[in-house]
Amino acid sequence: MSPAIFVDALQDELQSIQYGQDPPELYDPIRYIMSLGGKRMRPLLTLMATYLFTDDWQKAVRPALGVEVFHNFTLMHDDIMDQAPLRRGNPTVHEKWNGNTAILSGDVMLVNAYQLLLSIESDKLKLALERFSRTAAEVCEGQQMDMNFETRWNVTEAEYIDMIRLKTSVLLGYALELGGLIAGADAETTRHLYEGGMNIGVGFQLKDDLLDVYGDPAKFGKQVGGDIIANKKTFLLIEALQQAQGSIRDELTAWLTRTTFDKAEKVQAVTAIYDQLGIRQQTEVRINEYFARGFANFNEVNAIPDRKDLLIQFTRQLVERES
Template sequence: MQSFEALLKEFTGKFANLTFKGHPESLYEPNNYFLSLGGKRVRPVMVLMGNDLFEQIHPDAYQVANAIELFHNFTLIHDDIMDNAPLRRGMTTVHEKYGSSTALLAGDVMFVAAYEQLAKIQPSLLPKILYLFNRTAREVCEGQQLDMDFEKMSTVTLQQYIEMITLKTSVLLAASLQMGAILGGAGEGNQKHIYEFGKNLGIAFQIQDDYLDAFGDPEKFGKQVGGDILANKKTFLLIQALSVVQGTDKKELELLLSSNPADKVQRVVELFKKSGVDQWALELKAKYYDTAMQHLEAIAVLQHRKEPLQGLANFLIQREY
């Protein structure tokens, strides 16, 4: 098994050769611009790691990894349009730079390019890969719609939020690993365990993301904390706080949600701490992380082959940025 860092370097080098060409240039240039912004590339490397867990990396794994990364970038372009976001990775978003209509079409072309990558793999492997890819793509769209629906809802339950996060974020991590496992010749039982490992790890990852937005160190986090609080975003933390705070604290929290005072972030964070939401979030993260690791442990391969995935899991849920 190779480390995440080694596979990331290998994938990044190969992926850099993927460019968009065609006429009109105004349609394809936005995608080259967006890909030039970089990214963590966690999902495509998970394809390679899922393959490497069971067998030497199959040549087709790089095509599948390309498809996963292209699909992920397609979702980001469209997410930025829906969120009216001005920046992505510290740079101007595609719709701000080229216009919303062009960004929409460029994202569509990115999605088509993902299928072009999948079409290159061996015909015997394509049906299972394509089925999982299509199911996951649909689920990600469902998760995004739920996220938008939640913005219009006055209350969202923890279970509803977990369902949304599972669809919007976790299933793509899980499917990336399972696609790699399919290419590595894994049996149905091992495929199920690696999928559940990725799904539960994805939920723990989101809990950590929500936690850092409220309690992270701005210098390590890379951006000002409290963005979710200022936007009244229904995160793990806010949903739990609304369910446990009482009396004057509840009235204060509701008042802060309906206004935007200069010290809003500080006061909401104080209420989070007072109600124990910070510790609750860490315990919930640990619960999903432990479940993920139980599924990783259940995979029937030699223990040392699992070590790179264990290391990646630890990094994702302990990161401070």
């Protein structure tokens, strides 16, 4: 089995989904954001997790897209909160339409996500919806924590890891857990899938933090150093704030408190501080720790070896990405 088969099944179903028609101002933004592409990583993981235990993986396609619609709903609302002008190289919904429309269309996307999940077989539906509802609330909790961190300079590593676990990783964990639930896997197996996704998700976000500073601009797909320019509380900055002393701390504080500065100069200066403190290497250690935990979780899953290898190989390709 090739991942391309899962991709094609998702794309075919995605094109057939009817989000609604009237008024078009409500539904056109949904079709727009869903047409912008993306890796479709979460629904692909759901299908691969289902395929671990059954040949009838097609029954997971609509629920898997429910996860993807929810993910894009969070992106639409995140873009409003961040006042982001672009999403995947195109105008964000609030820029193309307006903020109120983006809020309302996002709300409908959440409803659509639940509608897609309702295609799950009745004996598995209650648990799947309970877990999804808890996950959806956790994503919002993580987003609020991230917003809270904007005005704090004493964010700890533990707090940051907990924030990205909620904001990013729980949905990845749920995507894998959902595949197991749909296929009828036992509770211990779905727990391994969930925890594997959670650990891989934390590793992804830490790697994203790292690539924002040290990534190749041609591969990364967005401005390198953007987090430094915005004083965003990333793993790298949190570690630097905790470890910097003396003149290094004075210099870092100076850059963080300046209101006017040359962007390139700031990126270069703060990156040099990270280099002095060995922050890159420390971040890479953490990334590898979380990826290793995730693959250890997957290895605990009792499934057909060839099918488990497919999931692990696909995840390794994601882990090794540079964008």
